[in-house]
Amino acid sequence: MTTPPATAPPQARQIVMVAVLVPVLAALALWAFAWPAARTAPRDLPLGVAGPAAAAGPLTQQLQRQQGAFEVHRYADEGAARDAIEDRAVYGAVVATPQGPKLLTASAASPVVAQLLQQAVQRQAPEGRAVPTVDVVPAPEADPRGSALGASVLPLAIAGVAAGALVTLRGLRGIRAVVALVVAAAFVGAVTAALTHSWLGVLTGNWWAEAGALGLSTLAVSATVAGLAALLGPVGIGIGALSMVLLGNPFSGVTSAPQLLPEPVGTIGQLLPPGAGGSLLRSVSFFDGARAFGPALTLALWAALGLTAVVLGAALRRRRSPAAAEQPSARAEAARVS
Template sequence: MSDHSPSAATSWRPVIGLALGLALLLSTMLIAFGLPAVKSGPHGIPIAIVAPDAVATQITGALEDAQPGGFDVTAAASRDAADQLIRDREVYGAFIVGADGLTVDIASAASPTVATLLTTIGTNAATQLGATATVDDIVPTTTEDPRGIGLSAGALPIALGGFIAGVATTLLLSGTARRLTAMATFAVVAGLLMMTILHFWFGSLSGSFWLTAAAATLGILATGMTVLGIESLLGRPGIAVAALLIVFLGNPLSGLTSAPEMLPTPWGAIGQLLPPGATGTLLRNVGFFDGAATLKPVLVLLAWLVLGTALLVLSQVRSRYKPAIELVPTR
């Protein structure tokens, strides 16, 4: 007779839980990747209008009729004021109505998709009035990459880079100090290499190389530390949670390929609270807008960085004290 008895079969509860969990994961992935494409369109895109009150009201009403809730209109006192709003990243563009007709000021560097949309709207409006629209790109993309494809394409490598580094560090290294050192070193080197490619090879960015490299480093470090922290808290299942959070949700909801306001509400706003979205916005604002409106993405990335580091340190402290607690005899 064999000394080994057959192992007990798995109970039905984990089977059902696993099936439901995987189905929920698949549905979440479909929503995250499909929703931005299927429901893409203007959702509260901030724009400015420079025109007499009656004309501004008429334009605002026409925009609302054509795209309900699509635009958030701000009245500007002058074209200079409107252009400053564009440079400060408070609006994506402006419609200026004057004696010479309609002028559309855009910023293709903010979003080529939105710039094209505003140009089309302005051109159609001018045609209906029997006039010609003049389009002026206030903050353009680079001549080497006029469609801004390089920065958009960099969204996935940045997200995956931080995630893969976090996973590799988790699986291959032990010790909090070693993991922190490896993650920080990778973030600096990867940030420098990626920005070297985007700046000098692709020609996709026009701002300061060192500032964009610092922005990329912060984004990669925040992403990697998030993975390390979640894994230290949950164990190996934490890697799956981090993948869902960063790759399957954070990447498609980043809005980097179009604009956060082109995603359905509230997904665009949620995406900006995740590392990929915050990193993309920070790179765009540093790379084209002289660092305007960088406080929010920096704070978001710092929050994820601090959270991941805190979870990692807490896990290390917990593992040190747990054996000591278990050795205490019970009475």
Template sequence: MNVIQRAVAIGAGAALLQALMLIAFAWPATNIAPRDLPLAVAGPQAAMVEQRLTGQNPDAFEVTTVADAAAAREAIADREVYGAIVTGNGAPQLLIATGASPAVAQQLTQIGQQMSGAPAAQIEDVVPGDPDDPRGMGFGTMALPLVMAGIAGGVLLSLLIPTATGRIVGALTFGIAGGLLSMLVTQTWLSIVPGSYLALSAVAGLVSFAVAGTVSGLATVIGRAGIGVAALTMLLIGNPFSAATSAPELLPRPWGTVGQLLPPGAAASLIRSVAFFDGAGALKPLLVLLAWAALALVLLGIGVIRDSRRTDPEPATSEAVPVAA
């Protein structure tokens, strides 16, 4: 392949990558709609509300009937549902949780207003978002910098650090320092995420290590092609399907579920749980991030074993010495 042919191939490949990025980032945003969205109903007209919700779109909501408004608030605080409609005398009361998803809260508000038949329904934000980020735009943009920084850290470690042991040390250093610094900026200067600084720093550090470690680990095991595989997985699949600006149940199936199995989506869910819900619903995304971190350690551990084999001296061979008669 001469220079011109190589240039044409690279240009065509870059154009294909551009098209894939447009699809990955634009398609989920243009197909936002509730899909089995967990929602609670309570009160004497609960059955009627459920029938109305499921009658319009049977697959839109996963409706759970609870005893009363207190039970509905508890279900929201435990991250079992995104909101609730409580019926009784007069217009229904709508319970939302902006901290769980501003996009879902907005959709539920519209539904509550339609059901009440009034311009303003009775709305209670059980778990509000940060007052400095009422629409959640700042929170939604956190996933991309964390992922991009993790990819960059993994690439730099892969290209500049020749040993797997050094890459492990670098990834751990990046995770600790990156977690502390990113949350320092997020909670002080930007002021968009409430909650425990140390707990959130630990989450951000785990994400940073998982991404950087996976990138450098794959590069260690399969060469520089591993950088591309890891980076494209995190960037083209993980980030647009992370649901950081919406909710997994608003994304096309099965991509909402797939996104939660990758570090960006798990990170967004875990940070929400820690920041707004006192850790409720944190187990699943925490396990996902720990699994990715473990994968990174396994890949880098394989590199450590390879390095040790390369540096071990060859065993000396003893030659027979003739013995004089």
């Protein structure tokens, strides 16, 4: 009587694992992408109100009635409000004038927010009176809706994951892996800046600053993936890829604004490389580097931690290798003596 093959139960388990894992990943992806998009609304969105207290007070009260939609900042006059917009302290401002409210926006900060502010302020105006609007920092003519900038987040995340995976799978370890990751990120930054700035014209800031921001964003992702792989093995690539692509991309808020996403998604997104990279790129491209320090620091920390993990993982691997080599030799010596 023959016994059934011993491989049948493991194969059955593999089938069940795939049948369960794929729907779970699909549900996670749908939640990560669809839920923030379905719950888009202003939440403590920084907005300025400028003008004399007597005229600006009623405007402030009207905005504050909208159930925490806006975080109102007061400014003495239109000039101060414009400075705040250019410094990225607020997304726009309502100026009280003798002729009525006047709206200042910055479509370069977010075309979606600029349109939202126009609708919100227009609802507060007397019926039949259009609110004059001035775009203080307009989006580039080649990308008026910010679509190209928003579309840059996913390719950069994918490039970072690919670089981290290739370094791992090609067997690069320690300093060699660090050099490969840094060089690859530098090339990605240069090539991407050439495409988006020099060719498409959707970025309008300093070319080198944009290339640096794009390269640092890539390095933050690639170093994280390679670092996780160095410490955890191949499963680290999967964890890094899921974190950066499946969560980092939809949580980034680049296509709208972090303050339009439900909490804590907006905050988490800015702590992940895709969100921080999008904010940094917007700052150096359209706002002369205003508010760039925070996202640049976030990216630098991710990159530093990832590269440290790469070096640490190589050191741990070297330490385990002699011990593993000694065990077979010890068994051979014991066999020879016996």
